[in-house]
Amino acid sequence: MKLTDAKLQFVASWGAFGTHWGINRTMAQIHALLLVSADPLTQDDIMEQLNISRGNVNMNIRELIDWALVDRVIVPGERKEFFSAEKDIWKVSRLIIKERKKRELDPMLKLLDQLKEVEGDKKDKHIKQFVDTVSGIKRLGEQADKMLDVVIKADEHWFVGSLMKVFK
């Protein structure tokens, strides 16, 4: 397979993949394109390669910068802005985990804490089922939370070396 086709397929698949993870298709595609590009690209490069509008590129690039997955790059002698993706894939995954944890897991744990405080007789089977379910999810979430904190702080070497002993 030729490089151009391989890139196209990678970008398309990464985009489809993203949609299963609550990430907008174009954002994932732009990210994929920048990941496999050796040099930084301009908005026009991205517009052209992905066949999308300027506004679309602009908004999604900003979102990627927000997630710290993409950086603005100054190219001396060039007036346009260039963009480049963080290439260390372990760092990328840590950035994504960190952001999603903050946006999703943390608020969910806060809510579950409140819901446990439901009024009524804890012996009543309907109350009991509710409290048990909510508590169970909370315990699971807290374990996930701890685990993700460790992963976020780990580097690849530690991760593969130390953690993977457990996961033989």
Place this chain on the structure above:
Amino acid sequence: MKLTDAKLQFVASWGAFGTHWGINRTMAQIHALLLVSADPLTQDDIMEQLNISRGNVNMNIRELIDWALVDRVIVPGERKEFFSAEKDIWKVSRLIIKERKKRELDPMLKLLDQLKEVEGDKKDKHIKQFVDTVSGIKRLGEQADKMLDVVIKADEHWFVGSLMKVFK
């Protein structure tokens, strides 16, 4: 907070949560409702409690059964079908991990394998960047794959006991 309100809020939040994970809002809401219900419910119960149409309930229940998160329950003397959610939340999370791994991670790894075989001079910086990125993602994916396999097979006791020693 009263049980009825707490349930409503749980169902609504779980639904919103689901949309960040590529899961349709109603499917997540039905799942949430069944999780906190002490007894199995019929399609009519769910229609009434969530204010949604019969067709909608039917399609989403089928999807939940597909994921093995919900079971049809026969209630003796009743003509209608009843539905009940798997209540062990650790088992639930393992079922979800298993299914998403199969549907998403496994195909992605297969694709990455093909893309590594791109034609051309591996010394060329554009080829190199592509191969390096794809290989890096593949390595990450393989570690995740192994780790998830262990988690899928683990029970809560092992998980909390043994894994959490690593994650002090």
Place this chain on the structure above:
DNA sequence: TAATATTTTCAATAAGTTTTGAAAATTCAG
């Protein structure tokens, strides 16, 4: 400073996804 290039915004529109509801199919009791 003015002229020009570049980036950003956002209302309108398009595309994609979910939901409805009524008709068709199936199941079940008598």
Place this chain on the structure above:
DNA sequence: CTGAATTTTCAAAACTTATTGAAAATATTA
């Protein structure tokens, strides 16, 4: 078997989300 209850299907409608593109804002050069 018959008829009522129940479940399933799926085309059309409603809703949600993503995209466009042109105008406004900003930055850069001379």
